[in-house]
Amino acid sequence: MTTEESLVLPPGPPPPRYHNKNWKLISQGAEARVWLIPSFFSVSSTTTTTISSSSHTEAAICKERFPKSYRHPALDLTITKSRTKSEARCLVRCRRAGVHCPAVLSVDNNAGGQQLQTESDGENKVRESSCLFLEYVRGCTVREYIESRSSTLGKDDDDDDDEPKAKKARLDNDDNDSPKKEKERGTTISTLIDKNALHVAYEIGSLIASMHNANVIHGDLTTSNMMIRNPPSSSSDDTNTTNTTTKEEAEEDWKAQLVLIDFGLAGTIGAKGGVSHEEKAVDLYVLERSFVSTHPGSDDLVSEILRAYKSKCQKSDSVLQRLSQVRLRGRKRECFG
Known part of the structure; x- marks a missing residue:
């Protein structure tokens, strides 16, 4: 890596060994970094009529779980690899069940890392990062969509x-x-409650129901972890009546294409033959609390989400009954600490 490239690197552990200056850092947290790779792979298309071929590059997302220096090396390696494989496994399981989520492109549990000196022998040893390469989902988050209309x-x-x-x-x-x-x-x-907002809420409930039917728990259901592939156009020329009318007609017929992202806390349930309604209910409770804290006055949207969930999810009555119990525990915790 050249000196010029190292100047633009974010603070923290070194990036993966195949990192280059074209990678763009989207976000960084305590657990992982998310990179945007503009040209991850090429897609070729051949036209039989003209006997010509063309190719274009597709972007991808790299979710890098970097090593934690405060953890024991053996424990850190086990946790990092386990969480990466678990996230990939949940995504593949959801895709097979027809749940809209990013496709898994590749998994690398030996992506290079930082040199750390051990106390026992004083030698420098490399602590490996784990990288999960995912489909890049274009669009906006549900949170951005709701807030832009509030x-x-x-x-x-x-x-x-x-x-x-x-x-x-x-x-x-x-x-x-x-x-x-x-x-x-x-x-x-x-929060603006209209036909499109209720439609998005219904799609959220249906998407969560499909995921729970596949026995997968997300663990972090918020409107920031849901993408809309085809958000309605936010720009139009108000002076042009034709364009304004066309936009209104397009929004009237708009059907949102939702995608669940960030399965870092996800897990599979029913490993011993039993299905945990408790974990499904907690998933829904986390989503409820995110709406309350982020989108004031969105009770109608939450009701629409639960209505869709009840009609789409298997054994939804048991899950919603358990949700009522989870709500009571949450309120008691808020009152008494």
Whole structure:
């Protein structure tokens, strides 16, 4: 790796050995880093009529679980590899069951890593990273879609044409604490509930039901971990009546294509022949809490999600009954700590 390339590297452990300057870091957390690879593989297409062929490159996502220096090397290696294989296994299982999620392209549990000196012999040993290569899903998250359509009311609510852009910038800056920050400013965020929003909510419930029918638990169901492949166009020329009419007609017939992402905390259930309704209920409870904290006034959307889940999921009555018990435990924890 050249000096020029090393200047653009993010802080933290070294990237995989095949990292190059074209890789773009999307996000980094305590567990892993997510890279965008613009040209991961080539796809060739041949036309029989003209006897000509063409090729184009496809992007991919690399989820790199880097080594943790605070863990024992043997334990760290076991945990890192186990979690990578578990995530890949859950994704493959969901794909086979018809659940919309990224395709697994490759798994590399020996992707290079950092040199660490052991206390016993003083030698430098390489702690390996584990990389999971996934299909790159284009579009926007469900959270971005809902927030772009939400309205803000309060003392800062003026007739300003740029208000939606300013509100979105504030939401992006405040991240998960955005509802709290908006309350401090004297404003109130109201989630827009219309036909399209209810349609997205119903698709979310159907998608979760399909995943649970495949005996897979996501573990981190939030609107940030759901993508819309075909979000409706957000830009139109208001001065052109034809374009405006066309956009309205397109949104009227719009059918959202949802994709579940980030299966880092996912797991399979029913390993001993029994199905855990408790884990499914906790999955739904996590989603409920994410709506409450991130999208105020979205109770109708949650109800629509549960309605779709009840109609699509096997043994949904038992799961929803257990969900009521999980809610009670959650409220008791909030009251008494």
